[in-house]
Amino acid sequence: MTRQLPALIIIAPLIGTFCISIAGWINKRYCLPILIAALGISLYASIGLLGLVIQEHGVVYRLGGWDPPWGILYQVDYLNGLVLIVIAVVALINAVACRKHVLEEYPDRVGPFFTLYSLFVTGLFGIVVTADAFNLYVLLEIASLSGYAMIGMGNGRAPLAGLNYLFMGTIGASFYLLGVGYLYLVTGSLNMADIALILPDIYESRVAMTAFVICMAGLFLKMALFPLHSWMPNAYTHGSFAALGVIAPLTTKVMIYVMIRISLTVFTPSFVFDRFRIDEAIVWLAIIAIVAGSLLALSQSRLKKMLAYVIVAEIGYMVGGFWLGNRQGITGAVLHIVNDAMMTLCVFLAAGAIAYRQKGDDFEKMEGLFITMPFTMSGFVVAALSVIGVPPTCGFFSKWYLISGGIAAGQYAFVGALLLSSLVHVVLFFRIFEIAYYRPEAGHHGGGHSSSVINEAPLDMVIPLLVGAGLLVVLGLNTGFLVDRVIRFAVPAQLI
Amino acid sequence: METIVSIKPFLAVLVSIAAVPVLLSSRSANIREGWTFVAAAAKFAIVASMLPSVLDGAEFVYTVAEVIPGAALGFRVDAMGILFALVSSFLWIVTSAYSIGYMRGLNEHSQTRYYCYFALSLSAAVGVAFAANLLTLYLFYEMLSFATYPLVTHHQDREAQSSGRKYLLYIVGTSIGLLLPAMLICYDLTGTLEFSNRGLLAGKVSKELAGLLLLMFLFGFAKAAVMPLHAWLPAAMVAPTPVSALLHAVAVVKVGVFSIVRIFTGIFGMETLSSFDLGSYVLFFASATILLGSFIALSQDGLKRLLAFSTIAQLSYVILGVGLLSTKGMIGGVIHIAMHAFGKITLFFCAGAIFIATGKKNISEMAGIGRRMPITMTAFFIAALSIIGMPPCGGFLSKWYLVLGAVEAHRSPVLLVLLFSSLLNAAYFMPIVYRAFFCRPEANPFGNEIREAPVFCVVPLVITAIISVILLFYPQPFFRLASLAAAQMTGM
Numbered sequence: 001m002t003r004q005l006p007a008l009i010i011i012a013p014l015i016g017t018f019c020i021s022i023a024g025w026i027n028k029r030y031c032l033p034i035l036i037a038a039l040g041i042s043l044y045a046s047i048g049l050l051g052l053v054i055q056e057h058g059v060v061y062r063l064g065g066w067d068p069p070w071g072i073l074y075q076v077d078y079l080n081g082l083v084l085i086v087i088a089v090v091a092l093i094n095a096v097a098c099r100k101h102v103l104e105e106y107p108d109r110v111g112p113f114f115t116l117y118s119l120f121v122t123g124l125f126g127i128v129v130t131a132d133a134f135n136l137y138v139l140l141e142i143a144s145l146s147g148y149a150m151i152g153m154g155n156g157r158a159p160l161a162g163l164n165y166l167f168m169g170t171i172g173a174s175f176y177l178l179g180v181g182y183l184y185l186v187t188g189s190l191n192m193a194d195i196a197l198i199l200p201d202i203y204e205s206r207v208a209m210t211a212f213v214i215c216m217a218g219l220f221l222k223m224a225l226f227p228l229h230s231w232m233p234n235a236y237t238h239g240s241f242a243a244l245g246v247i248a249p250l251t252t253k254v255m256i257y258v259m260i261r262i263s264l265t266v267f268t269p270s271f272v273f274d275r276f277r278i279d280e281a282i283v284w285l286a287i288i289a290i291v292a293g294s295l296l297a298l299s300q301s302r303l304k305k306m307l308a309y310v311i312v313a314e315i316g317y318m319v320g321g322f323w324l325g326n327r328q329g330i331t332g333a334v335l336h337i338v339n340d341a342m343m344t345l346c347v348f349l350a351a352g353a354i355a356y357r358q359k360g361d362d363f364e365k366m367e368g369l370f371i372t373m374p375f376t377m378s379g380f381v382v383a384a385l386s387v388i389g390v391p392p393t394c395g396f397f398s399k400w401y402l403i404s405g406g407i408a409a410g411q412y413a414f415v416g417a418l419l420l421s422s423l424v425h426v427v428l429f430f431r432i433f434e435i436a437y438y439r440p441e442a443g444h445h446g447g448g449h450s451s452s453v454i455n456e457a458p459l460d461m462v463i464p465l466l467v468g469a470g471l472l473v474v475l476g477l478n479t480g481f482l483v484d485r486v487i488r489f490a491v492p493a494q495l496i
Numbered sequence: 497m498e499t500i501v502s503i504k505p506f507l508a509v510l511v512s513i514a515a516v517p518v519l520l521s522s523r524s525a526n527i528r529e530g531w532t533f534v535a536a537a538a539k540f541a542i543v544a545s546m547l548p549s550v551l552d553g554a555e556f557v558y559t560v561a562e563v564i565p566g567a568a569l570g571f572r573v574d575a576m577g578i579l580f581a582l583v584s585s586f587l588w589i590v591t592s593a594y595s596i597g598y599m600r601g602l603n604e605h606s607q608t609r610y611y612c613y614f615a616l617s618l619s620a621a622v623g624v625a626f627a628a629n630l631l632t633l634y635l636f637y638e639m640l641s642f643a644t645y646p647l648v649t650h651h652q653d654r655e656a657q658s659s660g661r662k663y664l665l666y667i668v669g670t671s672i673g674l675l676l677p678a679m680l681i682c683y684d685l686t687g688t689l690e691f692s693n694r695g696l697l698a699g700k701v702s703k704e705l706a707g708l709l710l711l712m713f714l715f716g717f718a719k720a721a722v723m724p725l726h727a728w729l730p731a732a733m734v735a736p737t738p739v740s741a742l743l744h745a746v747a748v749v750k751v752g753v754f755s756i757v758r759i760f761t762g763i764f765g766m767e768t769l770s771s772f773d774l775g776s777y778v779l780f781f782a783s784a785t786i787l788l789g790s791f792i793a794l795s796q797d798g799l800k801r802l803l804a805f806s807t808i809a810q811l812s813y814v815i816l817g818v819g820l821l822s823t824k825g826m827i828g829g830v831i832h833i834a835m836h837a838f839g840k841i842t843l844f845f846c847a848g849a850i851f852i853a854t855g856k857k858n859i860s861e862m863a864g865i866g867r868r869m870p871i872t873m874t875a876f877f878i879a880a881l882s883i884i885g886m887p888p889c890g891g892f893l894s895k896w897y898l899v900l901g902a903v904e905a906h907r908s909p910v911l912l913v914l915l916f917s918s919l920l921n922a923a924y925f926m927p928i929v930y931r932a933f934f935c936r937p938e939a940n941p942f943g944n945e946i947r948e949a950p951v952f953c954v955v956p957l958v959i960t961a962i963i964s965v966i967l968l969f970y971p972q973p974f975f976r977l978a979s980l981a982a983a984q985m986t987g988m
Contacts (some may be wrong), residue, residue, distance in 0.1 A: 058612070388673070390642065391635040399565060403677065407684045415677060422672045430664060438657045477569070480562040 002052055005045045006061035006074040009084060010125050012041035017118040020462055022113015031114040035095050038118060042125065043088035050081040054485060068132070068193040075131035079264075079334065079490035082482075083128045083257050084342045087250055089471075091121045094245035097349055097464040100356060101242035106153055113153060117246065120146035124254050133180045133266065134190045136258065137173065144169045144222075147251060149242035161238035167233035169220060175218025176258075183212035183266070192266050203271050212276065223255035225315055226289035233308040241352030244304070249344035252311060253337045256318050260333070263322070269492050279323045283411060285304035286320030289313065290417040294424035303351045303361040306428060307344075310387060313421050314340050320414050321402045329405025330491045331483055338482070339386070340351050342475060343395055346383035346468040350376055353457035353465060369436035372455045375438060375462050382469035384429035386476075389422050394475035401483075498554040504704035505626040506558050508542040508581065509636075511535055512615035519612050523550025525600075532592045532611050539622065540585040543578065550578050551976055557628065564631065566688035572628035575980035576830055580754050581625040581972070583837045584747050588618050590956045591742040594845055597952025598738050601852045610650060610736070616643040621747040624755060630679050630689035631762065633755055634671070637719070640751055641667045644743055659731040666718045666728035675716030678709050682763060689834075691758060693984055695765015701774045706764065710774050713759045714781060719752025721808045723785040723920045729808055733800040737848030740800060745807055745840035750833055753814040755830065760818050761985035770821050775905075778819030783913045785812040785889065790920035795860045799847045802924060803840065809834045809917065810883065816910065817898050826982035827975075832894035834974040838964045839882035839891055845957035846876040849949035859928055866933035869948050873932045875961035880925035882964040885918050890967030893975070 016038025023030040053076055054057050061074040076084070095117065102113055130136050148169060152162020184190055186207045187198040202208050224232040232252075236244055256330030263272045273279055300306040307418025318340070321333035351361055353376045359367040370377050386395035399418060406415040456462060475482070515535035522528035546556055550573060556601070573581075595614070599607050620643055623636030628801035641664075649660035683689055685700050692698075697706065718725045732744055760769060760778070769775055789809030796802035817829020847857075849872045856862055866873040878889060885895030895914065902910040948954050967974070 385642065390638045391631070392563075392569070400564065400680070403680050404684065407677075407680055415680075419673055419677060422676075423669060426664065426672070427666055430661075434657060434660075436647075438652050438654075477561045477563065480564065480568075484562075484565070 002048060003061070005049045005052065006059060006076055006129055007063070008046060009042050009049065009088075009129060010122055011046040012038045012045065013118045013122040013125065014437065017115055017122060020118055021115040024115060024390075028110040031111055032095065032099055035114050035118055036092065039088060039092040039095055039121065042121070043085070043092055045123055046081075046084040046088045048074050048086055051083040052076075052488070053078055057489070069189040069194040072135045073131040073191055073193075073194075074129045076129060077490070079260065080128045080257065082334070082338060082486055082490070083254065084125065086338050087121065087124050087128065087254070090249050090341050090345045091117075091124075091246050093345060093464045093468055094249075094349070097352070097461050098242035098245055099460060100458050101240060101352060103241065104356070105155065105240040109153060113150065113242065116146045116149055116150050116153075117243075119143075120246065124250055128257060131192045131265075131474045132190050133183065133192055133195065134417070137177050137180060140173055140176065140222075140258075141337045143251075143254075144173060146302060147243075147247050148477075150247065151239040153243070154238060154240045156238065158238040158240070161235045165231050165235040171330075172218045172221030172228075173222065175214050177218075179211045179215030179218065182207050182214065186211075192261070195266050199267065199271070203275055208209045208267075208271075209276060212262075212267055212272075213278075216259065219255055219259045219262070220319075223252045223259065223315055225285065225319055226312055227314045229289075229293075229315075231248055232312065233305050235307040237302065237305045239379050240314075241348065241355060245345060245348050245352060248307070248311065248348050249341040252315055253318075253341050253478060256315070256333070256337060259319070260330075265490060269325075273325045276421050279325050282323040283320050283414060286316040286323065287417045289316030290320065290421050294421040294428075297423060297428055301363050301434070303354070303363070303366075307347055307351060310347075310425065310428065311344060314332065314344075314387075316399075317402055317421075320417075321405055324411060324414065326405050327398050327491055328401050328408055328419075330403030331487050332403075332405050333486050333492055334399050335394075335401055335479070335483065339394040339398045339472075339475060342468060342472055343383055343386045346379060346465060346472060347387065349461065349468060350380035350383060350422050351463040353461040354380075356461065357455060357457050363432060363435055366432060366435045370433075372453070373457060374454065376457050376465060379465035379469040381433070384433075385426075386472045388425045388429065392476040392481065395472070397476055397479040498549075498552075500549060500554055500556045501548075501558060501971060502556050503558055504542055504546055505556055506560060508539055508585075508626065508983070509571075509619050509623045511538045511542065512619045515615050516612045519608060519615065522608070524559045524570050525607065528608060528611060529592070529596055532615065532642065533589065535615060536585065536589040536592050536618075539618065540582075540589060540941055542728055543581045543585050543622070546573055547578060547582070547973060550575055550971060551980070559628075565688075566963065567629055567631040567683065569632050569635065569915055570628040571623075571626040571632070572691070573626050575628075575794065575977040575984065576754070576757065577625040579830065579974055579977040580750060580833060580979070581622050583834050584591050584621045584625065585620060587746050587837060587841055588614075590959060591738050591841070593952055594848070595738040596958040597950040597954075597956075598848050598852060601950050602736075604736065606650070609646060613643050613646045614739075614742075617647065617747060619643075621751055624751045625824055627758075629691060630682065630759075633758065634675065634679060637675075637751065637755060638668075638671060638718070640719075641671065644739075647739045647743065648732045650736050651734065655734050659734040659988050662731040663728050666725055669718050670718040670725060673716075674712045678712035681705075681709060687728070691762025692765070693762070694704060694761045695761070695768050696766045700770070706768060706772050707774060707777065710764065710769075710777065713763070714756060714778070714815075715893050715973060717752045717755045717759075718755050719748050721749060721752065721785070721811055721880070723788055723808070724816065726785070726789070726808045728823070730801050730804040733798075734803050737800070737844055737851065740804075741841045741844035741848065744804070745844050745914065749807060750837060754833065755810050756815055757818050761826075766821055766986050775819050775821045778815060779907065782812040782816040782819055782912065786808060786816065786913060786917045787920075790917050790924070794920065794924045796924075797860055799850070799857060799862070799928075800844070802859065803847060804910070806843075806883065806921070806924070807840060807890050809912075809921075810840065813894070813898060816913075817894075817901060820898075820901045820905040820910065821986075822901045822905040823982045823986050824897050824904050826985060827978045828894050828897030828899075828901050830970065830978040830981050831897065831974055832891075834880060835890040835894045835964070835967060837958050838852060838967065839879045839889070840958040842875055842879035842957050842964060843883070845960065846872050846879070849953045850955060852953060853947060853949040860929065863931045864935040866948060870952055871945060871948055871958060873929065875957045876932075877929045878922075878961045879964055880929060884921040884925060886970055889964050890971065891964070893968055893971055
């Protein structure tokens with residue numbers, strides 16, 4: 001059974017997709033349980049896979065039994081073993097939390113929504129587990145198209161935002177495909193490891209460099225690296241919380257995974273860091289992304305859009321950390337993939353719960369929330385502290401490695417950008433907390449205010465949020481385990 | 497030196513965190529307050545149970561999680577740590593009693609939230625006291641910043657909002673902007689963050705970098721209110737008085753100076769500081785803060801603001817003591833943590849009692865109050881003597897050792913600073929006491945019958961005032977702990 005886990009992790013949500021779409025016609029109340037079951041199987045498979053990887057240092061699965069480079073190979077190592085678990089956990093927690101959002105936003109399209117959700121997660125799993133460059137594109141498109149549809153399904157301006165997202169995303173994916181095409185042209189292979197074997201002979205050629213740049217450009221667009229980010233705040237503002245809870249934490253992080261995978265496995269560090277000296281330029285781009293994202297977030301008055309710009313800054317963290325090229329930087333980037341996915345999930349769950357109760361996510365709607373929604377706000381506070389980078393939440397530890405990498409590389413601008421954005425995040429979140437906490441009309445020594453009634457969000461939104469918030473602390477305290485037993489092996493050994 | 501592996505330090509931190517769910521679910525206010533006392537007593541008991549071994553020279557260690565290679569989340573209880581933890585946890589018991597009188601006397605809102613965050617703040621303070629390395633210290637330092645925010649901004653009005661912003665700006669801004677990079681630079685240089693008696697950076701850092709790091713740490717710990725990053729403290733006086741008393745006279749600000757002392761001794765080490773002559777910079781900033789703080793206090797009319805500026809000045813005595821880089825100076829500085837705590841908390845308790853009993857906040861309105869509240873004002877007088885540094889109060893002992901330390905280190909300007917600042921302290925305290933007691937009975941706006949604040953307020957301030965006196969004649973265990981700490985840190 002354990003040998004089949006790489007396939008199982010994809011097959012479960014794929015079959016789930018078909019079952020959900022059928023169930024959607026029969027009785028829409030079956031859709032969510034099927035989804036949760038499928039995601040539960042995937043979670044089990046992903047944990048099993050990571051355990052297997054820790055034991056055996058890698059798992060390989062030949063799809064259909066055919067050998068690469070003709071057949072498609074699924075390969076799980078330390079890097080994608082970790083990302084697989086992240087996807088499974090985030091998708092599952094959000095699935096539990098999103099029911100009421102779905103019923104509120106698209107009560108007549110429950111079946112299609114959950115079908116798309118399941119297909120989206122299938123695509124993400126596939127992107128992460130595959131070792132074939134073209135197969136990655138196929139699954140990338142599956143995930144992206146489901147994502148576009150989920151965003152576009154909403155009301156109001158959502159279809160327009162979804163269309164914009166579709167255009168931009170397709171351009172990005174096409175760039176990636178073009179890059180893969182160039183690689184296929186000169187190497188004759190689509191298998192990542194195979195390409196990595198053939199490519200060193202032609203590192204100096206224009207084709208290799210072009211392929212790399214075009215791939216990266218496409219990925220930067222898909223991951224919303226500044227200045228190619230403009231589709232994201234729009235898409236995220238108009239998408240529904242049900243969709244955002246799974247799209248926001250995962251899409252961009254999986255794209256960053258792909259960037260790491262292409263750089264480390266296909267093109268190898270000796271090309272990417274030593275020969276093709278683009279890393280410093282990308283770090284500067286990341287620095288600008290961090291500063292721009294944080295500052296743009298300051299000017300927002302709606303929670304969703306503010307969070308979208310915070311994500312833009314966080315993307316900068318990960319891209320910059322990776323392209324620093326040293327052990328701490330890459331460790332920080334990979335750790336931040338995990339931590340940021342969890343933080344973003346919690347933050348969007350909290351925002352969703354607030355928006356559900358307050359019928360909107362404008363800042364003015366958040367008055368007095370600490371009294372009326374104490375549990376939601378507690379989860380929100382923990383998530384905010386993680387984004388700011390306060391120990392013992394996980395956000396602090398990935399920041400630690402990123403700053404450490406910056407100092408070790410002498411890239412003090414990166415360090416400065418990280419510290420600046422932390423301070424800006426303090427302002428961002430405490431602005432919201434101030435609205436939720438202060439009552440300017442109150443006099444001194446109120447003498448027992450009339451206590452507002454607690455009007456919390458539904459339990460199935462609050463509990464996943466609190467579980468997520470707890471996980472943020474658990475992840476933080478277990479950073480040592482994560483880095484020492486998993487991430488350390490994901491970073492190439494020859495890096496200092 | 498014996499090392500005992502024991503979960504006690506961790507328990508001491510946890511006990512008040514564990515109390516929070518209990519407090520939240522308490523059915524009545526009395527049960528809730530009862531649980532606060534239970535938690536405070538338990539915390540003090542655990543800390544006190546470690547005292548005998550520490551006095552014998554042992555250390556308690558406990559590692560919670562190996563989060564970063566070379567910097568685990570862990571605890572180490574040594575002489576200086578347990579001194580601070582004893583002071584904080586004992587005074588929490590006293591302050592909880594005072595809080596009952598104060599919060600109920602004013603019928604304050606959100607009392608459960610108040611007690612919960614108080615518990616969390618004390619956890620963080622004890623966590624800082626027992627931190628084994630800089631990472632753990634940073635964790636609890638940040639926890640303290642965020643746990644005290646709802647306490648400072650308790651009244652939730654416009655004034656609280658702007659004070660809260662100032663609080664965050666100064667304290668979180670410096671901890672993320674200065675302290676975090678300084679910590680990471682140390683980690684980059686040495687690969688670890690453990691406090692070592694010789695100083696972590698010994699031999700690994702150049703003079704310029706050491707100077708830069710020193711400044712980053714000195715101002716990164718803005719809770720120590722070294723000028724010019726002191727403005728948050730007067731702003732924080734908008735908090736209810738028990739908060740000002742315990743947190744801003746004892747826990748929060750002492751966490752700041754305690755951390756600085758830890759950094760000087762455990763990260764830099766006495767040798768490095770003296771060989772690079774960095775002590776002079778420290779003495780400069782500390783002396784400037786002492787003198788300026790005392791001068792500004794002279795001009796204040798609001799009693800709590802005056803006490804805030806007095807605190808700013810007094811905190812730098814601790815830093816001054818360590819900056820002298822001599823054994824006696826260190827003893828004086830460390831023991832001042834205890835002496836000032838008892839003195840200042842008494843003064844704040846008195847300020848709060850005056851507010852409850854008469855509604856007065858300004859000194860100009862307090863003429864003749866001594867006849868109405870003799871017990872309170874006598875306690876105020878005793879505590880003021882301690883802060884000024886006069887016998888028969890404990891503050892005399894710490895000032896005496898600071899003077900001895902200045903002589904030992906051949907720093908005569910510091911002697912002048914000590915003398916002059918004591919005169920300034922007298923100059924702003926004595927008039928308050930004089931006018932409170934000696935004004936004509938006919939002109940007394942308060943009338944002449946005695947009407948003190950509620951019992952729950954008066955008893956704690958009497959207790960702390962009496963302790964301030966006792967501490968001069970019997971300064972144990974603080975004196976022995978301070979001597980042990982100084983011996984460990986200076987390697988003698």
